Amino acid sequence: xxxxxxxxxxxxxxxxxxxxxxxxxSYQKKEDIFPNESFEGIKITDWSQWEDPFRLTMDAYWKYQxxxxxxxxxxxxxxxxxxxxxxxxDARYVNALKLFLTGVSPLEHAAFQGxxxxxxxxxxxxxRVACQMQAIDELRHSQTQQHAMSHYNKHFNGLHDAAxxxxxxxxxxxPKSFFDDARTAGPFEFLTxxxxxxxxxxxxxxxxxxxxxxxxxxxxATVTFGFSAQSDEARHxxxxxxxxxxxxxxxxxxxxxxxxxxxxxxxxxxxLLSLVGMMMDYMLPNRVMSWAExxxxxxxQNGGALFKDLExxxxxxPKYQDVANDAKNHVSHQAWATFYQYGHATNFHxxxxxxxxxxxxxxxxxxTFDKYYRPRxxxxxxxxxxxxRFYNNTLPQLCQVCQIPTxxxxxxxxxxLSHRQIVHEGERYHFCSDGCCDIxxxxxxxxxxxxxxxxxxxxxxxxxxxxxxxxxxxYHINIGEDNFEYIGSPDHKRWLSIKGKQSDDKESGSSQDxx
Amino acid sequence: MSQLVFIAFQxxxxxxxxxxxxxxxxxEAEVQHQPAMIRIQAEKRLVINRETMExxxxxxxxxxxxxxxxxxxxxxxxxxxxxxxxxxx
Numbered sequence: 001x002x003x004x005x006x007x008x009x010x011x012x013x014x015x016x017x018x019x020x021x022x023x024x025x026s027y028q029k030k031e032d033i034f035p036n037e038s039f040e041g042i043k044i045t046d047w048s049q050w051e052d053p054f055r056l057t058m059d060a061y062w063k064y065q066x067x068x069x070x071x072x073x074x075x076x077x078x079x080x081x082x083x084x085x086x087x088x089x090d091a092r093y094v095n096a097l098k099l100f101l102t103g104v105s106p107l108e109h110a111a112f113q114g115x116x117x118x119x120x121x122x123x124x125x126x127x128r129v130a131c132q133m134q135a136i137d138e139l140r141h142s143q144t145q146q147h148a149m150s151h152y153n154k155h156f157n158g159l160h161d162a163a164x165x166x167x168x169x170x171x172x173x174x175p176k177s178f179f180d181d182a183r184t185a186g187p188f189e190f191l192t193x194x195x196x197x198x199x200x201x202x203x204x205x206x207x208x209x210x211x212x213x214x215x216x217x218x219x220x221a222t223v224t225f226g227f228s229a230q231s232d233e234a235r236h237x238x239x240x241x242x243x244x245x246x247x248x249x250x251x252x253x254x255x256x257x258x259x260x261x262x263x264x265x266x267x268x269x270x271x272l273l274s275l276v277g278m279m280m281d282y283m284l285p286n287r288v289m290s291w292a293e294x295x296x297x298x299x300x301q302n303g304g305a306l307f308k309d310l311e312x313x314x315x316x317x318p319k320y321q322d323v324a325n326d327a328k329n330h331v332s333h334q335a336w337a338t339f340y341q342y343g344h345a346t347n348f349h350x351x352x353x354x355x356x357x358x359x360x361x362x363x364x365x366x367x368t369f370d371k372y373y374r375p376r377x378x379x380x381x382x383x384x385x386x387x388x389r390f391y392n393n394t395l396p397q398l399c400q401v402c403q404i405p406t407x408x409x410x411x412x413x414x415x416x417l418s419h420r421q422i423v424h425e426g427e428r429y430h431f432c433s434d435g436c437c438d439i440x441x442x443x444x445x446x447x448x449x450x451x452x453x454x455x456x457x458x459x460x461x462x463x464x465x466x467x468x469x470x471x472x473x474x475y476h477i478n479i480g481e482d483n484f485e486y487i488g489s490p491d492h493k494r495w496l497s498i499k500g501k502q503s504d505d506k507e508s509g510s511s512q513d514x515x
Numbered sequence: 516m517s518q519l520v521f522i523a524f525q526x527x528x529x530x531x532x533x534x535x536x537x538x539x540x541x542x543e544a545e546v547q548h549q550p551a552m553i554r555i556q557a558e559k560r561l562v563i564n565r566e567t568m569e570x571x572x573x574x575x576x577x578x579x580x581x582x583x584x585x586x587x588x589x590x591x592x593x594x595x596x597x598x599x600x601x602x603x604x
Contacts, residue, residue, distance in 0.1 A: 009596050010579075053592035056579070064582045071583075204587050208523060208552070211586075215551030223551050227525050230586045238592045288550055302589045305518040309591070309603050 014055035019048065022125030036121040040186035043251035047124030050246055053238050061133055065140070065232075072144060072228045079221040080151045089217040089285040091156065091495035092486055096210075096283035097149055097222060098158040098348035103175045103275060104206070105145040106166040108229075110179035112138035114190055121187035130239050134195075137232040141225075148225040156491050158347040158482040165347055168462070169475045170453035171275075171339070173403045177450065178272050182265075184446070188247060189261050195240035197265030201303055203233055206276050209294040213284040241306070248313040255314045260442070266318035267435035270327075271402040277332035278339065281361065282353065290364035295328040320435045326411045329365050333373040338407050340380065341392035345467055347477050349486035352381040372414050389485050393467065395454045400429045400447055401436035408432050424448065520590030520601040521556040530584045536567040552586055561590070563599040 008016070025033055037044070078084075088094070112135050119131030146162075153159040166172050182193040211226030247254050277291035289297075307317040318324075336350075343350040353361065358377065361369045380390050396405030397419075410416045420431040424444050431437040440447045456462050462474040471477045481490050496502065522537075524530035526548070534553055538546060544557040555561065568576040578599050590601035 011595060053594055054579070054582070055594060056582075060579055064579065067583055204589075208587050212550045212552050227551070227586050231525075231582060231584070234585045234588050235582070237588065241591065301519060302521065305520070305589065305603055308518055312604075 010055045013057045013060075014052065017057045018050075018052070018126040018129050022128075030123055034121060034123040036187055037123055040188050041257055042188040042247060042254050044124070044247075045250050047122075047126070049249065050124050050126035051242060052126060052130055053242060054235050056133065056235065065137075068228050068231060069140070069144075072224055073147075075224045076148060076151070076221055084218075084220055085152055085155050086498050087218045091491050091498075092349070092351060093217045093219065093283065093285055094152055094156045094491065095158075095348035095350075095486070096279045097152055097219075098156075099275065099279060099283070100222075101145065101149045101159055102162045102165045102169065102172055102347060105142055105149075106163060107175055107179050108138050108142035108145065110176075110183060111194060112136075112142060114179070114183045114194060117183070118187040118190050127243075134232075134236055134239070137236070141229040141232070144225045144228065148221040151221060155494070157478065157489075158349075158491075160478075161476045164476050168453075169347065169477075170342075170345065173451065173453050174275065175272060177403050178268055181268065181446075188257075191240075191243045192247075192258060192261040193265040193268075195236060196244045197240075197262060198269050199233060199236045200240035200244075201266065201299070201306065202269040202273060203230075203237070204298040204302065205273055205294055207233060208298065209289055210276060210280055210284075213280060213286070213288045216286045216288050217284055244310070244315075245313070248310075248315065252314075259315055262315065263319040264439050264442070267320055267324075267433075267439065268402065270324045271404055271432070271436070274331045274335045274404065274408075277328075278335040281332040281364075282336045285357075287360060290361075291332045292328040292365065295325070300325060319438070320433070323411045323433070323435065327408065329368040330372070330409060330414055333361075333365075333369065334407050334409070337373070337376065338396075338405060341390060342396075343485060344391050344483050345471050345475075345477070347475070347482045349484065349489050349491060351486040352377050352384070368414065384485070384487070395457065395467075397430055398452050398454050399432035399436050400450055400452070401439050402432060403450065403452060404432055406430065406432045518559055518603040519556045520559065520561050520588075520603060521554060522561060522588045522601060523552050523554040523586040524584045525586060526551050526553050527584060529580075532568060532571040533563065533581060533584065536571050537561065537563055540564050540567050560600065560602040562601075565597045 024030075031038065085094075115131045115135035115138060119128050119135060122128055122131070149159055166176055179194075182190050182198075185193065207226050207230040211223050211230065214226060215223040244258065247258055277295075280287070280289075280291045280294065303317075307315065339346060340350045340352070358374060362374060365373075383390055396407070398405055406417060406419050408418050410418045418433050420434060420437040421428055422431075422437065422441070423429075424440075425448075427448070429440060429448070431440065453462075457465065457470055462470045464470050464473060468479065471483065472479050477483055486492055524533055530553060534546060534555065537544060537555055540563070541555075541557055541561050544555050544561060547554045547556070563578070563581060565576055565578050578594060578596060581599060588601055590603055593600040593602070
């Protein structure tokens, strides 16, 4: 009887995959094969120090990913077969999914492209294997998210053309430009931006409390894809931390470069997450925790532990962290107020919170909500039934870096808008903050090229100069179906009929004073 | 300042055994139940032992099986055939 081969242990299997299957080039120079490895100034002295703490090999990778997919698609099937969309808490919730599908899912695809490219750029085999697995993960996320939401697309508006919208719609240039910025950076900056600053420091805020919220709102499909994706993120996050430690341990000259990238990508990520803050505080009819509470647990507490751990490398917490921590009590309200005003130019509906929801916000934000936001929201709520649902027809001033309208306020005075400007080579540029202004000053030649949606409209590059033409022709948003106020919308009427209720005609006709 | 490590699992049948095993091996850990998920945090260090899991499950268990049910982690990871450790240095 043949002797069965002794099974390799995890460490040996990983070693064989990431070391013994690589080779030293003999007839081409290494720097010609990996031309992008050195231009950022990062010095790698010994690639063999690279470790993936999960020590995942391809056989185990396929086995566990296949199992995740089987579980996930069984749930999608059950959700669709049982008309799961009828069991969500309220159809307002679906608007968070519209934002997710157009704003987040295309980022998964951008991450797939990014990892596929940078994987090619590293001469270390361990890094190449890690990037390859992550590229496949990200492609899976993009696909499973589209599959999960295809069921909603059969029953609700605004989900019909996500990829097209991602490339064009004004607020979607915020997530799009974030990833384009990372993907057009060098390979080490890309890993610092996405693997470390985004995956490790910030994605918990996107996937964990929001997905728990999806569960709390009866959305079985979304919570399942969210957690299934996040199970890959646990690996990505670990890799993000290892990447940073690896780069920092390789050479002391790497420390200031990495610190600058951490400062930049923390700020970029923090701005991007304003959208998630708004989704959590305003778009989940059943709420799990407030954005401020999520920020405290997942940034202040977990991020604090992380940066304490990195102190020994000479890394300090990100610049302007104090501004970000203070802003946790403001950003979700400022973002929702903005989307409410521009609800004629979105692929999702907006509304004013109901009384018990306002009370919840007052309770969760005792220092800020009643003082700065509630009176405005109550005023708008009163105007609406009088036939004056407020829409803002002036296009907003955008920040040159994060591309968010300059809606945020000063840390020490929430009644003053935060606005910075500088003149660079004869042109004036505007910013939402010192954080974004600093990023511009470091690389002006990159950010002068930003594709700013408002500028593009005024320059005549979006098929028309008026909002209605841009929204319908250029964005592919169906006017009167996808956009405007939620109350009285086709989605709202459909939801009432699902629940066997009549729509209240007094509340419809909400679009009358919009552009 | 306290330095918490954490791990979050989907609230499902597999995870119940993981949570039991972690609670047994990390008596200081705090278990938090949230919608659809279970989050466990502890000061500086958390360990999952293969041996404890195999006792709970009554079958062989590969440490990497936790990848199926995990949602998120915070801390440095150290994994081998016998355990999965999260820690801050």
